[in-house]
Amino acid sequence: MLLNKLEKEFGSKFVYDEEVSKRHIQQLKCYLIDPSVISLSKNPIGLLKVKDKEDIKYLLEICDLHRIPIVPKGAGTTNFGQLILFYPSILIDMQYFEKKVELLDNNYVRFSAGMKVNEVLSYLRKKGKDLRVYPSSFYFSTLTGFISGGSGGTGSYQYGYYFENKGFRWAKIIGPKGEYELEGKRALAVSQASGTNGIILEAELAVIDYEDWRDQLVKFKDLESAIRFIKEVEKDKKYVRRIAIEDKDTLSIVMKGKIETDNWNVIISSTKSYGEEIDSLKVIETLAGSGIYVMIRNMKIFYNYSHDALMHIPINKFYNVIQPIKKRLGDKVLIHGDVETIKGEVIIDTTIMSEKENFDFIDSILQKEGIKVPFKPPTIVINEWLNDKEKLELMRELKKMIDPHNILNPGKLI
Numbered sequence: 001m002l003l004n005k006l007e008k009e010f011g012s013k014f015v016y017d018e019e020v021s022k023r024h025i026q027q028l029k030c031y032l033i034d035p036s037v038i039s040l041s042k043n044p045i046g047l048l049k050v051k052d053k054e055d056i057k058y059l060l061e062i063c064d065l066h067r068i069p070i071v072p073k074g075a076g077t078t079n080f081g082q083l084i085l086f087y088p089s090i091l092i093d094m095q096y097f098e099k100k101v102e103l104l105d106n107n108y109v110r111f112s113a114g115m116k117v118n119e120v121l122s123y124l125r126k127k128g129k130d131l132r133v134y135p136s137s138f139y140f141s142t143l144t145g146f147i148s149g150g151s152g153g154t155g156s157y158q159y160g161y162y163f164e165n166k167g168f169r170w171a172k173i174i175g176p177k178g179e180y181e182l183e184g185k186r187a188l189a190v191s192q193a194s195g196t197n198g199i200i201l202e203a204e205l206a207v208i209d210y211e212d213w214r215d216q217l218v219k220f221k222d223l224e225s226a227i228r229f230i231k232e233v234e235k236d237k238k239y240v241r242r243i244a245i246e247d248k249d250t251l252s253i254v255m256k257g258k259i260e261t262d263n264w265n266v267i268i269s270s271t272k273s274y275g276e277e278i279d280s281l282k283v284i285e286t287l288a289g290s291g292i293y294v295m296i297r298n299m300k301i302f303y304n305y306s307h308d309a310l311m312h313i314p315i316n317k318f319y320n321v322i323q324p325i326k327k328r329l330g331d332k333v334l335i336h337g338d339v340e341t342i343k344g345e346v347i348i349d350t351t352i353m354s355e356k357e358n359f360d361f362i363d364s365i366l367q368k369e370g371i372k373v374p375f376k377p378p379t380i381v382i383n384e385w386l387n388d389k390e391k392l393e394l395m396r397e398l399k400k401m402i403d404p405h406n407i408l409n410p411g412k413l414i
Ligand SMILES: Cc1cc2nc3c(=O)[nH]c(=O)nc-3n(C[C@H](O)[C@H](O)[C@H](O)COP(=O)(O)OP(=O)(O)OC[C@H]3O[C@@H](n4cnc5c(N)ncnc54)[C@H](O)[C@@H]3O)c2cc1C
Pocket: 031, 071, 072, 073, 074, 075, 076, 077, 078, 079, 082, 083, 094, 113, 134, 135, 136, 137, 140, 141, 142, 143, 144, 145, 146, 147, 148, 149, 150, 151, 152, 153, 154, 193, 194, 195, 196, 198, 199, 200, 201, 286, 288, 289, 290, 291, 292, 294, 409
């Protein structure tokens, strides 16, 4: 009955065949931190390819009346279980939504929810501008999906997470009870909220001048020298867009043997000259953060793959943590680190990938050095991976106001 009504209203924009479920499960399998939680996901009732605000408004009205859950979706690349459907839900596909983008007073860019990260980047770069921070999934994910599901990436060395220091200042959202414009701190309530407290229609992110960043490789025989180099570079921070550290095994796999590596490799994107400029190193930009473990897991290098990710290791502790792990496990462990400035402190956002059975040992070293593993897979609700009480409170307040019947991605925000 409801399906007929939606089909009549939306025509071919509403799809509810088996392909919708199949594709949704496939995406979860590909990108989730721990695909074992897929069994918790119910099938989508259908998927609406929304073109404009009126489509969303009408769907929200019907679904609120009948208490049917709705989950917005961009490119579906999110990793922490945000798109696991706890209840049969209607997916709103935002990729067909109108595309608008505008540079405001040279400092912010306003864009609509249909814009991919890459599309906003090309628009800005034509004007000599760049996003402060964008995810390594920039080539296929949407920018509002990044706001609602992500946090860091290229640019996090200089600017931390995109929402720090007024990186994200405004959003226009819609929910079952109407439309709202959120500014400043209030806007933060929709960042990392997984579509639980409003569907973002438009948003504004801070921009910077685009510069001629060149990707360079600086090789080291030992970890101590690589760390010393990273520390030295800090005085030139404003010239450095991105900096990552990889052990030999990881970089060789990622570059498929196309470049010569050493035991430790620092990849630095800078306007200054530090090492060998290598064009094909651009690929590393697509592998920061979750990009790397998605790739390594899907390559099935390990028989029983697992990883610790998003560990913020202070530079001064990196050697004590990583050296014993690498020494004992050799090529049975892969190390990737994105150097970032989070809340003013330079840390190495580290991913350690290995066989599951090695994680008792790996975790014992982390524990000995006082490094918190922020979460262990699986993660299925926001509270498991977002360790920020103030922000969770902001999210809950907005949710209460905008979605009293809890139809927007229900169950994710506790
Ligand atoms: C290879 C790879 C690399 C990645 N690199 C990074 C990285 O560097 N940094 C990082 O932070 N993340 C990263 N991620 C995680 C994820 O890709 C990003 O968060 C991404 O930007 C999400 O965009 P998306 O369009 O795929 O959103 P989706 O995955 O479709 O959605 C993400 C969340 O946002 C919600 N949502 C989508 N659109 C809207 C909207 N208009 N309004 C409200 N809610 C909405 C969804 O319900 C979902 O909860 C990576 C993932 C992969 C697979």
